[in-house]
Amino acid sequence: VSDHTHPDGYTCEQAFSRLYEYLDRVLTPEEDAQVRQHLAVCEDCVRHFQFEEKLLDTIREKCRTGRAPETLRRKIETLLDQL
């Protein structure tokens, strides 16, 4: 992460410090706009942010492929019948 200031008056480090809050969409509209403005002028940060987003997507995709075992489904059915 380079630390030079871009024309938007925002450093890459400032943008990076808001990486996850930006990706998780929890920034205030004002903060979100600041990060967006930085990304509009900084190709390095765009690539880095895209990489981190892709990494989170990969983690989600790989971890969500599992299915509940049939034995468990049957146990739940029995359980529900008894409730």
Place this chain on the structure above:
Amino acid sequence: MAERSDQQISEPESGVRPMTEGWGPRTVPAGTGTTGRREFERLLTPLLDSLYGAALRMTRDPSDAEDLVQDTVVKAYRFFDRFQPGTNFRAWLLRVLTNLYINQYRKAERQGERVDLDDEEDVWIWAKVWEQAGNNTAYDPEKHVMARLGQETICAAIDALPAEFRVVVTLSDVEELTYEEIAQALEIPVGTVKSRLYRGRKQCQKLLWGYMQEGSTA
């Protein structure tokens, strides 16, 4: 950098109260009617894969995960009249599951897990791959890194996280709950969710980078 918390993390769940607190005793057995049971089953069935997946990441044991899901179903049904129709049933179920995990399974687990604070050296995969790539501007980190991150590798990294980070990373990055929903599930402040998630993700990157260097389970 994102916020860091100096909270005591060796006993992360000490502030967690049983989820029955504030819910009050059930006065009308609304969930026990046939209609209530059918509605519960209709909502529950499509979410079993998700529940089992979350239980497996938390307990790290297929048999414990099945038990946890069954306990979750029983408890959720018992409190089904507390569920507000139209709100997120999956988040509500995961809240029940998380609470059971913390109060029953987690207590039964060995308490040896501690986070070594001195070991929190920053490892960002992005920076590391560029160190290795040198001046090769044609290098495509996404292509090279993602291809090496298989299901086993990623699950191994999450499983290796200390419980307080593992639960938050699972609820956020696998189950896609919001900070607010995770805060409710764990009965902790949103700021604590944010700091645990940040540290959990960072540790996860460090572990993944380590596994990639070993070229092991990928």
